[in-house]
Amino acid sequence: MTGEILVAVEHRQGALSPASLETIAAAIELKGDTDRSIAVAVIAEKPDDFVAQVSKAGVDE
Amino acid sequence: MPVASFQSDVYEAAVLALAEARKPAVILFPHSVDTWGYAPAVAMRGGFGCATDVIDVKYDGGDLVAVRAVYAEKLHMEVDFPERETVVLTVRTNVFKPTEADGSPAVSEFAAPQTQARTEHITYIEPEQTGDVDISQAEYMLSVGRGVGEEENVEQFKELADSLGFTLGCSRPIADNGWLPKSRQVGQSGKTVVKCKVYVAMGISGSVQHMAGMKHVPSIIAINKDAEASIFTIAKYGVVGDMFEIAEELRGHFS
Numbered sequence: 001m002t003g004e005i006l007v008a009v010e011h012r013q014g015a016l017s018p019a020s021l022e023t024i025a026a027a028i029e030l031k032g033d034t035d036r037s038i039a040v041a042v043i044a045e046k047p048d049d050f051v052a053q054v055s056k057a058g059v060d061e
Numbered sequence: 062m063p064v065a066s067f068q069s070d071v072y073e074a075a076v077l078a079l080a081e082a083r084k085p086a087v088i089l090f091p092h093s094v095d096t097w098g099y100a101p102a103v104a105m106r107g108g109f110g111c112a113t114d115v116i117d118v119k120y121d122g123g124d125l126v127a128v129r130a131v132y133a134e135k136l137h138m139e140v141d142f143p144e145r146e147t148v149v150l151t152v153r154t155n156v157f158k159p160t161e162a163d164g165s166p167a168v169s170e171f172a173a174p175q176t177q178a179r180t181e182h183i184t185y186i187e188p189e190q191t192g193d194v195d196i197s198q199a200e201y202m203l204s205v206g207r208g209v210g211e212e213e214n215v216e217q218f219k220e221l222a223d224s225l226g227f228t229l230g231c232s233r234p235i236a237d238n239g240w241l242p243k244s245r246q247v248g249q250s251g252k253t254v255v256k257c258k259v260y261v262a263m264g265i266s267g268s269v270q271h272m273a274g275m276k277h278v279p280s281i282i283a284i285n286k287d288a289e290a291s292i293f294t295i296a297k298y299g300v301v302g303d304m305f306e307i308a309e310e311l312r313g314h315f316s
Contacts, residue, residue: 003086003146008076010095012067013185019091021159023152026118027089028160033120036086040166043075043173057162061169 004037005030009054011044016053028058037061066182073099073106075173080107082171085147087118087125092151104149110142113151116249116273134233134250134270155197155253158277193242196230197255202275204230204247208264208285208304212240218263221308225315227261230254232271248274263304267292 005027009020027038037060042050072095080088080103088103090096092114104111110125116137117128127140127150142148196202203222209215215235222229229245236246247254248271254260260278265271267283267290275281276295283296284307293299300307 003084006079006083006085006088008072008079008088008090008096008100010067010091010093017091017093018159019093019152019154022154022157023089023091025157025160026152027087029157030087030089030118030120039083039085041076041079041171043072047170051168055164055166056160057164058160059164059166061167 004039004060007038007040009040009042009050011042011050014049016050020054021056024054024056024059028056031058067095068176068178068180068182069095069098069102070178070180071173071176073102074176076103077107078174079171080109080147088147088149089118090149090151092153096151100149100151107147107149110145110148111150112140112142112148114153115140115150116153116156118150118152130249130270137269153249155251156249156273158253158255193244194228196228196245196247197252199228199230199254200256200258201225201227202230202247202254202257202259202278203227203261203263204232204265204275205235205241205263205304206232206265206271207234209235209240210264212238214305215240218308221311225311227259232265232268247271254278262292262296263308265292266290267295 007024007027010017031038039061040054040059090100101111112127115127115129119126124141125148129138131138205218219229230247231241231245233246233248235241236243253274257278259280260275261282263284281296282298283292284300284304286303288301
């Protein structure tokens with residue numbers, strides 16, 4: 001299989017939304033059905049601030 | 062040109078550029094007021110498949126299948142995307158339990174395209190909080206369903222929950238009737254009890270929608286007069302009996 005699972009997370013006032021973590025969880029469940037990798041995209045002026053928060057087990061990039 | 066606050070045009074251009082560069086099979090977004098504004102646009106401009114407000118997603122024989130709730134949550138509809146190399150999905154909140162385990166993914170940067178936003182962010186106005194409790198954070202829950210019968214019966218279960226140190230929740234019919242606030246409703250159109258360790262379901266038959274909000278709880282105790290009730294299929298402990306009689310037993314035991 002080709003093509004990864006890309007998750008576009010969202011944040012507001014410097015905080016990652018709880019729904020973003022739920023969406024990452026959905027991606028991890030979906031990953032279990034296949035051999036696709038998961039990439040999480042943080043669209044932000046300073047994305048480094050969110051790296052630790054989205055670095056969950058099962059996320060590849 | 063990412064910006065400090067959400068800008069639909071900027072986010073749309075950034076995700077489209079990412080999709081062009083990485084050719085993902087699926088792009089998942091939270092189903093939120095922000096993504097309503099740009100996820101479908103990403104799908105349309107990219108020529109991708111799209112489904113919004115999905116409650117489940119899976120691969121079936123190599124084909125992506127998304128599940129949506131339709132007809133006022135009465136039915137679940139499966140959507141597939143034949144001949145679409147990329148599919149955009151917005152994922153309903155309070156359905157998937159957030160992952161707690163940390164990992165060490167690779168980190169890379171991607172230069173978003175220069176985009177001129179057509180809107181200007183001015184300020185945030187947070188909605189007034191109307192819920193009296195956040196059941197998503199409760200560790201011990203006692204929920205009541207149709208079996209409670211009448212509105213005047215709810216209070217005794219509130220008192221029972223309080224005496225046990227549990228948080229009172231309910232199934233949808235109870236919230237729809239206005240017998241308990243919507244903030245206490247467990248399930249797809251309510252909340253997922255994310256932190257719950259013990260869940261006591263009293264007089265709840267166990268609709269798919271309700272169970273979606275609590276089926277992950279390690280210890281589920283179901284009490285229902287109907288031995289065939291669906292809730293027993295996910296319960297760790299089950300009691301076939303009258304919820305009022307069981308409640309009386311509990312009062313006598315813990316008071």
